[in-house]
Amino acid sequence: MSDSARRQVVGRGIPIPGNDIDTDRIIPARFLKTVTNEGLGLHAFEDARKHDPEHPFNQKAYEGAAVLVAGMNFGCGSSREHAPESLKQWGIKAIVGGSFGEIFFGNCTMLGIPCLSISQEDVLWLQRAVGRDPRQAVTVDVERQEVRFGDRVIPARVPDGARNQLVSGSWNATGVLLDAGPAIEATAGRLPYVKGF
Amino acid sequence: MASSLLDRVWDAHTVRTLPSGQTQLLIGLHLIHEVTSPQAFQALRELQVPVRMPGRTFATLDHIIPTTAQQRPFADEVAEEMAVHLTRNAQASGVPFFGLDSGRQGIVHVIGPELGLTQPGMTIACGDSHTATHGAVGAVAFGIGTSQVRDVLATQCLAMAKPKLRQVRVDGALSKGVYAKDVILAIIRALGVQGGVGYAYEYAGPVIDRMTMEERLTLCNMSIEGGARFGYVNPDQITFDYLRGRPYAPQGDAFDRAVTWWKGMASDATAAYDDVKRLDGSAIPPMVTWGINPGQSVGVGERIPSPESAPEPERATYREGLAHMGFEAGQPIAGAKIDVVFIGSCTNSRISDLRVAAAVAKGNRVAKGVRALVVPGSQQVAQAAEAEGLHETFRAAGFEWRNAGCSMCLGMNDDKLRGREMSASTSNRNFIGRQGSPTGRTLLMSPAMAAAAALNGAVTDVREMMR
Numbered sequence: 001m002s003d004s005a006r007r008q009v010v011g012r013g014i015p016i017p018g019n020d021i022d023t024d025r026i027i028p029a030r031f032l033k034t035v036t037n038e039g040l041g042l043h044a045f046e047d048a049r050k051h052d053p054e055h056p057f058n059q060k061a062y063e064g065a066a067v068l069v070a071g072m073n074f075g076c077g078s079s080r081e082h083a084p085e086s087l088k089q090w091g092i093k094a095i096v097g098g099s100f101g102e103i104f105f106g107n108c109t110m111l112g113i114p115c116l117s118i119s120q121e122d123v124l125w126l127q128r129a130v131g132r133d134p135r136q137a138v139t140v141d142v143e144r145q146e147v148r149f150g151d152r153v154i155p156a157r158v159p160d161g162a163r164n165q166l167v168s169g170s171w172n173a174t175g176v177l178l179d180a181g182p183a184i185e186a187t188a189g190r191l192p193y194v195k196g197f
Numbered sequence: 198m199a200s201s202l203l204d205r206v207w208d209a210h211t212v213r214t215l216p217s218g219q220t221q222l223l224i225g226l227h228l229i230h231e232v233t234s235p236q237a238f239q240a241l242r243e244l245q246v247p248v249r250m251p252g253r254t255f256a257t258l259d260h261i262i263p264t265t266a267q268q269r270p271f272a273d274e275v276a277e278e279m280a281v282h283l284t285r286n287a288q289a290s291g292v293p294f295f296g297l298d299s300g301r302q303g304i305v306h307v308i309g310p311e312l313g314l315t316q317p318g319m320t321i322a323c324g325d326s327h328t329a330t331h332g333a334v335g336a337v338a339f340g341i342g343t344s345q346v347r348d349v350l351a352t353q354c355l356a357m358a359k360p361k362l363r364q365v366r367v368d369g370a371l372s373k374g375v376y377a378k379d380v381i382l383a384i385i386r387a388l389g390v391q392g393g394v395g396y397a398y399e400y401a402g403p404v405i406d407r408m409t410m411e412e413r414l415t416l417c418n419m420s421i422e423g424g425a426r427f428g429y430v431n432p433d434q435i436t437f438d439y440l441r442g443r444p445y446a447p448q449g450d451a452f453d454r455a456v457t458w459w460k461g462m463a464s465d466a467t468a469a470y471d472d473v474k475r476l477d478g479s480a481i482p483p484m485v486t487w488g489i490n491p492g493q494s495v496g497v498g499e500r501i502p503s504p505e506s507a508p509e510p511e512r513a514t515y516r517e518g519l520a521h522m523g524f525e526a527g528q529p530i531a532g533a534k535i536d537v538v539f540i541g542s543c544t545n546s547r548i549s550d551l552r553v554a555a556a557v558a559k560g561n562r563v564a565k566g567v568r569a570l571v572v573p574g575s576q577q578v579a580q581a582a583e584a585e586g587l588h589e590t591f592r593a594a595g596f597e598w599r600n601a602g603c604s605m606c607l608g609m610n611d612d613k614l615r616g617r618e619m620s621a622s623t624s625n626r627n628f629i630g631r632q633g634s635p636t637g638r639t640l641l642m643s644p645a646m647a648a649a650a651a652l653n654g655a656v657t658d659v660r661e662m663m664r
Contacts, residue, residue, distance in 0.1 A: 017513075019513065020489075022628045025628065030609065032609065033279065034279075036236065050635065072391060078326050101424070106345070160218050161215075172344070174347060174351050174352065176221075177221055177348055177354045178351065180213055180221055187212045190209070191210070192454070193225065194225070
């Protein structure tokens, strides 16, 4: 098994209540004015944290958390990979949620951050459970598609393609795509617009 | 067997099936800008991999550039640094670059179609979520993150799962004062902000068939706001007429051969869809958002809904929206006071948008205390507008006439809301903080409605001014 394989992630949880948390909320656009990813972790949820002193990212109890527990449509909106990158730098290694914005989900996968979907009822249960016991580890089992907390086992879903990439460690796709070799040019050569019709 | 455009484009661009089960999909057109590409080029340098097909990537500056004084170096040092990086990366890798001195610079989703780079039957990717805009000509176009920008630069391919396909049919006919922006806001309200996750939207029906290409661009642009990463309209005569003669479109006999191929890529009448949703276009009024996501909208004559009227899981977001906006449930949206008006963005900054707004503004004055900006989508749009004298109409009415860029859609340059200012905006997102102020407030609407709001200092039914 390669170091990059993400069969399961074990870490303490942090709940982010609410649905439709967009990537502008995760990292406001002014922090995208950079040509590197340096320091993005400092600005995760910056405006939300300033607005709400009780924001989970402000609470000592959740320091060192690695599993973010979100609601529906988490990461909708802008395609900015700065959003998952900032969460990753903050310490997030996996996200469990009701559902995910599609580009955000793809970006997380490309960074080796598994995103698992669970039911809305299970989201609310897990957010409360993590809130009650922030020191207890959440196990995000990508391979078996389940999330475990204490003695509770929650069924979860990850689309097959992303799951295979995460479990096999091939989520950084560049190398796999390069392996196609001249088949890339051959495919391009069959497209009439590439040849100018 | 009957096929859809999605099937045909997907099959034609499939290099192989990957071990993960995903498709290795060839990308026919790759568009890049200064915000989501520098880290990708840096990754390529670290991998010591060249840009695989530099002629299939095009670069421009749009997100961070100032829309006032544009002499270099920019006053904003970080903006300057980002512009320098993009220029240098494009030059070093042989990627064509539409800079400020090219006469062709503009918002990436405006210049692609305008230059004829965007064509039917292509796969198109860009590090920007509004890339489905290009689907308006019958392309499979979608937004990607920076790691995927890296993959396209390095391999001209992406590892992708094929989406499901939903046909969104809009029947009937639009009434006067109702535009493509209202149609897409109505679609998002009906299907939800996450209704399209996992789907490509194929827009169809009599209302779509009659839309101009620029209206279709507005429509497809906001697919992602309904959760759909992909959105397209099948190519037809309107598409071909739009593309003919554009600089990067095929010329002469090649154009006729292209039309034959493009027609063959369109969905069959009997194509299969995972599902079909219908809307009555005749019933769509001018739309205005009242909340903090593009699904929270009402017709201009309606009252802001109460959280209790929403399905249980959405109620918290309704309450959050009301609190952020400072609105009460039951309040009419018409009459809401406006501080700022922004006419621009990849949604509504094309010449037809500016014409509609100028027609409303002509001979009137922006209300006292309202700051109103018109930001054309590209240098070519600006030039066309100035040739028609639209800039003079806007200026005479008290609007500022700016240079091309993304501007106050996301506030990465100096064009930002201040404090709790309320903006009437033709852009695509009313997210908290989106227009550059963490406490700023955004009401999304069409260019006609935004112009009307500017003149009255409040949300107004533009149809009353058209009588």
